[in-house]
Amino acid sequence: MSARGNSVVIVGGGATGLSSGWWLAQAGVDVTVIDKGIVGWEASGRNGGGCSHHFSPLFAEEQRLWPMLDALLGYPTEFQPHRIRVAFDEAQFNLYATAMRNAARQGFASEILGGTDIRRLVPLAGADAFGGYLYKFGGHANPHRTVQAYGWALQDHGGLLMQHCAVQGFEQAGGRVTGVRTDRGLIGCDHLVLAAGPQTRYLAAQLGIDVPMVAARAEMIVTEPLPLMPLGGVDGNGLYGRQTLRGNLAYGGGPHEWVEVIGNTVPPRASTPLMQVIAGRLARLFPRAAHARVIRSWAGIIENTPDGRPVIDRIGNVTLATLSSIGFGLSPASGRAIAELVQHGACGFADLSSLRLERFAKLEQDWIELQGWQVAAGAGSV
Ligand SMILES: Cc1cc2nc3c(=O)[nH]c(=O)nc-3n(C[C@H](O)[C@H](O)[C@H](O)COP(=O)(O)OP(=O)(O)OC[C@H]3O[C@@H](n4cnc5c(N)ncnc54)[C@H](O)[C@@H]3O)c2cc1C
Numbered sequence: 001m002s003a004r005g006n007s008v009v010i011v012g013g014g015a016t017g018l019s020s021g022w023w024l025a026q027a028g029v030d031v032t033v034i035d036k037g038i039v040g041w042e043a044s045g046r047n048g049g050g051c052s053h054h055f056s057p058l059f060a061e062e063q064r065l066w067p068m069l070d071a072l073l074g075y076p077t078e079f080q081p082h083r084i085r086v087a088f089d090e091a092q093f094n095l096y097a098t099a100m101r102n103a104a105r106q107g108f109a110s111e112i113l114g115g116t117d118i119r120r121l122v123p124l125a126g127a128d129a130f131g132g133y134l135y136k137f138g139g140h141a142n143p144h145r146t147v148q149a150y151g152w153a154l155q156d157h158g159g160l161l162m163q164h165c166a167v168q169g170f171e172q173a174g175g176r177v178t179g180v181r182t183d184r185g186l187i188g189c190d191h192l193v194l195a196a197g198p199q200t201r202y203l204a205a206q207l208g209i210d211v212p213m214v215a216a217r218a219e220m221i222v223t224e225p226l227p228l229m230p231l232g233g234v235d236g237n238g239l240y241g242r243q244t245l246r247g248n249l250a251y252g253g254g255p256h257e258w259v260e261v262i263g264n265t266v267p268p269r270a271s272t273p274l275m276q277v278i279a280g281r282l283a284r285l286f287p288r289a290a291h292a293r294v295i296r297s298w299a300g301i302i303e304n305t306p307d308g309r310p311v312i313d314r315i316g317n318v319t320l321a322t323l324s325s326i327g328f329g330l331s332p333a334s335g336r337a338i339a340e341l342v343q344h345g346a347c348g349f350a351d352l353s354s355l356r357l358e359r360f361a362k363l364e365q366d367w368i369e370l371q372g373w374q375v376a377a378g379a380g381s382v
Contacts, residue, residue: 007030007032007188009187011034011194012321013039013040014147015147015331016321017193020334021150021159023338023339024159027339029342029343031159032159032160033162035163038163039151040144042197042198043197044197046220046299047252048242049241050140050233050240050241051138051141052099052329053329056309057355058330058333060106061336061337062332062333063108065333066139069141073150078142079141082137082231083138083234084132084134084135084231085235086129086132086237087132088128096236103135108135110134110136113133122229126286140233140242143328167203175316191342192319193338195338197322197327198322209357211320211322212305213322214368215258215260216256218252218254220250220251220300221252222294223248223294226248226249226292228245235285236285237284251285258375275294303324305324306367310322310327310330310355311356312338312352313341313352320357
């Protein structure tokens with residue numbers, strides 16, 4: 001599939017669906033991205049902006065694409081390269097070495113930092129920083145800017161974006177999906193991409209495809225602006241996030257709360273206890289910013305597969321794409337991979353065999369209980 005006239009419908013205007021649509025539109029494919037809300041309204045606009053997934057088969061492509069993404073899209077993502085991780089004791093220091101070793105095997109360098117190096121490179125850090133790493137890979141970008149950039153670039157190449165359009169079901173004939181039923185009517189398609197975040201499971205179930213997933217609620221806080229550090233991508237103390245170009249500290253972290261996602265969700269709001277936990281940890285990561293006021297907060301829903309890896313797989317004329325909590329950073333590469341699966345039936349630049357759905361064929365019936373991921377009593381649904 002490479003010429004106009006073959007229509008691809010993508011359900012989900014998050015980073016995954018938008019990037020896939022952009023790559024397809026660039027290739028001249030007639031593509032429509034549908035979202036029940038606005039672009040990036042769910043996890044893709046609510047995340048930490050990290051782009052450092054050294055354990056993924058898409059890592060090399062993720063790293064190749066981010067530094068050139070603004071030029072490729074024609075719009076800013078505010079991508080900033082590299083990352084520092086701060087350890088507070090020897091055990092954490094040893095644990096974080098895994099990223100250094102894993103990336104080194106793939107040709108990416110890191111520097112080991114002592115406490116003094118950390119205080120020099122991270123002026124907001126304090127006396128109890130034990131040491132850490134400067135990873136010369138990965139980095140971070142602005143999630144809102146990035147989803148906007150994908151959305152505009154997709155349309156610049158002739159792709160169609162339908163916002164405020166909820167997908168309700170599918171039409172099938174001869175073992176193929178032939179159309180997508182929405183609250184604005186039926187949209188015919190030759191190929192369907194399901195990139196609906198946590199809702200991918202419920203939509204795929206309508207096609208008889210079981211995608212084992214559980215959703216988790218997570219929160220982020222944003223402080224008032226602080227003087228810019230030399231490198232905005234600093235994490236540690238169980239937190240992920242970044243310093244924005246304006247100087248705000250935008251950070252999130254566990255505990256993640258397991259929740260049931262039903263149908264067309266409304267994203268949940270932040271809760272005071274979890275915000276306080278994150279703010280407390282942030283004050284330890286950056287003691288010199290402990291006085292800063294929290295000016296914004298939000299909650300988001302993270303999609304999780306049993307092994308924490310994405311599912312990117314093509315079954316007939318349906319491509320499944322659920323990114324299992326690492327979908328923002330991987331989006332330039334996952335979108336390209338999905339576009340290749342749709343057009344050619346295979347991805348030419350990375351081995352996606354570990355991301356196939358069939359790896360869960362022998363999953364235990366009670367895998368959620370075995371993982372300890374049950375929805376807590378009273379947690380409700382979103
Ligand atoms: C607080 C938080 C921090 C995170 N930090 C990071 C990070 O630092 N780095 C990283 O890489 N990842 C991070 N993640 C995970 C990352 O955000 C997700 O993996 C990624 O955004 C998934 O993108 P997606 O496009 O696949 O799904 P989503 O962003 O969930 O988008 C799915 C879209 O599908 C739409 N949709 C669903 N059902 C329907 C329907 N029936 N009809 C029409 N549209 C529908 C939704 O409205 C939504 O916009 C974080 C997530 C959260 C919540």
